[in-house]
Amino acid sequence: MQPIQDIFPLLNEPKQIAITMHQKPDADAMGSTLGLYHFLKQLGHTVQVISPTNWARWLNWMEGVGEVLDYELHKTKADAYLDNTDWLFCLDFNRFDRTKSMAPKIASLECTKILIDHHQEPDVASFQYGIYNTAKSSTCEMVYDFIVQSGYRDKINLFVSECLYAGVVADTGSFRFSSTHATVHHMVAYLKEQGLEHTKVHEALYDNFLENRLRFLGHVLSNRMEVFYELNTALISIPKTDLLKYDIKTGDTEGLVNYPLSIQGIKLVGLVIDRDEERKWSFRSKGNFDCNTFARQYFSGGGHFNASGGRDGESLPETVRKFKNAINENKTLLQ
Incomplete structure (x- = not known):
C-alpha cells in the first residue's frame, strides 16, 4: 500500500469515485464518508456514497444522507456504479468482510482502492493507497487531515464541518476518551471558526430518539x-x-x-x-x-x-x- 499523499496531485483530475464504510454505519462512518463526499464534489468529481446496510435513523440529519445508497436495497444500481468507478475510498474499516454482503463485490473491483481508517491490523494488501493510524480519535479526524494536507482547507464548508464534527464527538465520547489528543481540539477550533454550530450536532446525535x-x-x-x-x-x-x-x-x-x-x-x-x-x-x-x-x-x-x-x-x-x-x-x- 502506497502512502495516501501520493494521490494528492491527482485530486484535481475529475474521476468517478465511490465511498463506502462498514456495515451498520455509526456517526464516525457516516460522518467521514459524507464529509469526504462534500469535499470531493467541490473538486468536480462524480461521487457516490454506498453503505453496505441500512443505518440509524438519528443519522438522517446529515446533509447528503438522502443520496446514500443502501447496498442491500439497491444492489443492482450500486453494482452498476461500482463497475465504472475509478477510485473506491474505504473509510472506517480495514478488512472487506466488515462490509457484509458487499465484500465480494469490493474484492472483485479492479479500480484503485484507497484506505482511510484508525483500527488495528489492516489488510494493507487489499489497498493501493491509504493511511491507517490507531492513535487518531476517529476516521473523521483523518478525513480532516486528508483535506488539510492535500492543500484544500478552504473547501471545508459547513456541510463538511458538521459531518466531521459528528464523528469526532461520537468516537471520543464527547471528548472524554484517551484518543482526544490536542489535534482534535485544534480541528474543532478551526471548524468553529468556520461557523460550526456544535449544539445543533450534539442535539441531532443525542436528543433525537423515540x-x-x-x-x-x-x-x-x-x-x-x-x-x-x-x-x-x-x-x-x-x-x-x-x-x-x-x-x-x-x-x-x-x-x-x-x-x-x-x-x-x-x-x-x-x-x-x-x-x-x-x-x-x-x-x-x-x-x-x-x-x-x-x-x-x-x-x-x-x-x-x-x-x-x-x-x-x-x-x-x-x-x-x-x-x-x-x-x-x-x-x-x-x-
Missing part, C-alpha cells in the same frame, strides 16, 4: 446486566424478544455498552445482542485491558485497544457462557 428507546435502556440496565465484581467486569445480554418488545431499530443500542463503565472498579464491559443471523458483541475497557486482542481471540472480532466488536454463531446462552469462561481465563489481567 420514547421506546429510553424505556428499553431502563429495562436492560435493570434486568439484563450482570456485574462480576471479583473480575471487575460487567455483562449485558439482550435476547431478541427484548428487541421486538421495544421495537428496537438500527442504532437504538448505540452507546449502551458504555453505561456499565461508570460503575466503580469496572475494567471490562461486554454487550451481546441476539440478532437473526448471529450474536453481535461489543466490548469496552478502561486502563490496560486490550479489547482488540480479547475480541480477536474469542469472538472473531477486533477494533481498538479499549473498544472493539465481535460476533458468534452460537446461541445467546452459549456465547454468554463463552464470555464468562473467557473472563475467567483473563482474570489476572482484569484484577
Whole structure:
C-alpha cells in the first residue's frame, strides 16, 4: 500500500469515485464518508456514497444522507456504479468482510482502492493507497487531515464541518476518551471558526430518539446486566424478544455498552445482542485491558485497544457462557 499523499496531485483530475464504510454505519462512518463526499464534489468529481446496510435513523440529519445508497436495497444500481468507478475510498474499516454482503463485490473491483481508517491490523494488501493510524480519535479526524494536507482547507464548508464534527464527538465520547489528543481540539477550533454550530450536532446525535428507546435502556440496565465484581467486569445480554418488545431499530443500542463503565472498579464491559443471523458483541475497557486482542481471540472480532466488536454463531446462552469462561481465563489481567 502506497502512502495516501501520493494521490494528492491527482485530486484535481475529475474521476468517478465511490465511498463506502462498514456495515451498520455509526456517526464516525457516516460522518467521514459524507464529509469526504462534500469535499470531493467541490473538486468536480462524480461521487457516490454506498453503505453496505441500512443505518440509524438519528443519522438522517446529515446533509447528503438522502443520496446514500443502501447496498442491500439497491444492489443492482450500486453494482452498476461500482463497475465504472475509478477510485473506491474505504473509510472506517480495514478488512472487506466488515462490509457484509458487499465484500465480494469490493474484492472483485479492479479500480484503485484507497484506505482511510484508525483500527488495528489492516489488510494493507487489499489497498493501493491509504493511511491507517490507531492513535487518531476517529476516521473523521483523518478525513480532516486528508483535506488539510492535500492543500484544500478552504473547501471545508459547513456541510463538511458538521459531518466531521459528528464523528469526532461520537468516537471520543464527547471528548472524554484517551484518543482526544490536542489535534482534535485544534480541528474543532478551526471548524468553529468556520461557523460550526456544535449544539445543533450534539442535539441531532443525542436528543433525537423515540420514547421506546429510553424505556428499553431502563429495562436492560435493570434486568439484563450482570456485574462480576471479583473480575471487575460487567455483562449485558439482550435476547431478541427484548428487541421486538421495544421495537428496537438500527442504532437504538448505540452507546449502551458504555453505561456499565461508570460503575466503580469496572475494567471490562461486554454487550451481546441476539440478532437473526448471529450474536453481535461489543466490548469496552478502561486502563490496560486490550479489547482488540480479547475480541480477536474469542469472538472473531477486533477494533481498538479499549473498544472493539465481535460476533458468534452460537446461541445467546452459549456465547454468554463463552464470555464468562473467557473472563475467567483473563482474570489476572482484569484484577
